[in-house]
Amino acid sequence: MDSKRFLFVSADAALITDLAWQVHREGHDVKYYIEAESDREIGDGFVPKTDDWGAEVEWADVIVFDDVWVGSDVGTGELARELRDQGKAVVGGTPNTDRLEEDRGYAMDVLEEHDVNTIEHHVFHDFDEGIRHVQEHPAPYVIKPLGEVQNVKRLLYVGNDDDGSDVVDVLKAYKKAWGHRMKGFQLQRKVEGVEVAICGFFNGEEFIDEVNFNFEHKKLFPGNIGPSTGEMGTSMFWAGQNKLFKETFGKLEAWFAEEGYVGSVDLNCIVNESGIYPLEFTPRFGYPTIALQEESIESSTGEFFADLAHGIDPQVRVHNGYQIAVRVVLPPFPFDDEKTYDENSRNAAVVFETESRDGIHLEDAKKVDGQWRVAGNNGMPIVVTGKGDTMQAAREQAYDRIDDIVMPNMYYRDDIGERWIDGDGDRLQAWGYLGPSSS
Template identity: 25%
Template sequence: MKVLIVGSGGREHAIAWKISENSSIDKIYCAPGNGGTANENKCENVNIENIDELVVFAKKECIDLTIVGPEAPLVEGIVDKFKENNLKIFGPSKKAAELEGSKIYAKDFMKKYGIKTAEYAVFEDRKKALDYLTKCSYPVVIKADGLAAGKGVIICENKFEGIEAINKLMLEDIFKGAGLKIVIEEFLEGVEASILSITDGETIIPFISSEDHKQVLDGDKGPNTGGMGVVAPNCYCSDEILDQFKKDILKATLNGIKEEKMDYIGTIFFGIMITKKGVYLLEYNVRMGDPETQAVLPLMESDYVELILNAIDKNLSNVKLKWKEKNACCVTAVSKGYPIKYEKGFTIKGLDKVENKMFVSGAELQEDKLITSGGRVLSVVALGDTLEEAREKAYDDIAKVNFEGIYYRKDIGKRKGCVHEN
């Protein structure tokens, strides 16, 4: 088989690494890929990002399966284009991808199908949004409606922070159109969990739970990022919590997908909040999370390619996933100044000393050297019988890596109340 993976981040590197384990895969093309995928087994980078050009490439190279990593091409309709050309692709249709492409659409979908979520109000008029702030209880959450690379959620502790957030989104337009419509949402107090899942439109199979660490600084301080590290499984996701999630969120979501007649064969990511009042749905993503993928896929014992093909064949009702009895810890190294302003172009050293798996997010291969090219640069992932063991291995390894301005959180996986807490 020949496989095409669309995307250039750590998630795509992890997917390429995982599917390379399948003996039927002869060649993996990563479009455009990165410095990590360039060195991965069976992989070759191709410098293509335009959807029409990807269709041409898939036809020319007789690609057997295309896997879409990031959300943007899904929202743009890459799946519809590939299917129109009789090309096999894994991902939701353009209509289904609106569950991530529009926060307003997603919240209205949750409300329509009785899915437990935070109270919210929608605004297209900045003055009306500012007026609403006078009636709010704080803290409050303000979200850009469109895609903002995981950075479009702002928690505001008071009215003044709310005004600043609304002005940045709707007046300064910092997300280039994505924040011109906004959702102002009730703040939920609790613990977040990420549950990646796979669906064929008839069945949803949840993956092992995980916990992302979104904020840039230790202690969950500083601005939101695309993700600073992950542990899996999430120690707060007890059997009771997972049963509640399946009953109140997963089943209702599947019902909505069927009722709306969505063409949804792909990943569905549930971002949930575990509160004293129960489990709430924060958001949908219509693709694998980054960096959740880097922690979850190494724990998957089942063959990922076979799983995807079963989804495409609408055969998930007959599939049972197997997971390693291990814990995973993923620690992400970023460039100094990320997520606001950062420099790039620095040589990454010490990679030959890393003993566990390393996934590249933002680095290019230049003359056999990895050079930083993004904010999130790379992640080290380690497995252990306990979370403490996984954490120790991951931090031992990432301490061996160096580039100018390297920064990473020191508290990934340290959570109050966890049975795994050091």
């Protein structure tokens, strides 16, 4: 493919740096815009930047949005729709697909309207009403905040008590501590099983044949212990449009086509022998999922996204095996503490003991005089990936690469991918979800 001009837009925090870097390294012209002032230095030395993305629209062949947020408001879907109406090729959402993430009740309505199975769920805008519901219908529940505050990942709570008493206690605490910000929340019945995310790539008209299946590791510590984070690591593989896909996105394809959505859309589910139970949508790139998907796309990444944006069915080649990504972080992640960050992490050097940068992906990093350094305020400088014919081989490659990195005070989970080895893969196979595709 001839070189294309790509404009990457972070209308809030800088998230898409690694994809911009990958496309730039493939020989395409790239310009990257970051709205958040605290993140402006992220990607410096790796990708060309612009201070005014609107001024670059006419220059760009492809425009890529990285999230649904414009500052503290949902809104990139509206921007993407306006640009498409002007004839531009855009990777991004629509107002309704943005709403899938912002409004969990709406997301469940869309699923139900298209005959996709759902878990019992209720949306509340009053804490006392939610507490009464649990007391009157005792069971384990999951608390999912709605709106802007849902980005505070530690507020998601998965109940353990059969009578829901721990959920009642947490809601009472949230009312005191977060009542001024948490304008609503969803209570979702807890279902036991294997948690798996189905990720499809949509070109405005249909899903491509290759489907990505990934497994998130959100807790801070190994063993799924500690506070929730955005993500500490991901394991994944690619397959065809199997039963997991057909019973979820297969029923939603016409809805996404009517919207004209373009890009990655992820549906996190709980699966057991009784059925598939969707939990939540991510109608955008996932992080660090996109870095791992880049690693496993063995054809041109830039060509893949350019084809998607132009409504073409991409001829993409993906790794036929397993992949894992490990987020390597620094204090005070996942919390905000400026003093701790200044003392331990700000501008810290990322030192490599080998010349190879295979499997090393950018998050909050910059390059100064050839030296990789930590950037931004979040303490998430890099993601390290690995792949192999087995999940264990992918794990070994990723963790061998981490062993060659030196950053004082760095930490990471050392169990990414173990759930698959310890039985998740066998269970999904036994329940009939990973059989041959029809594609």
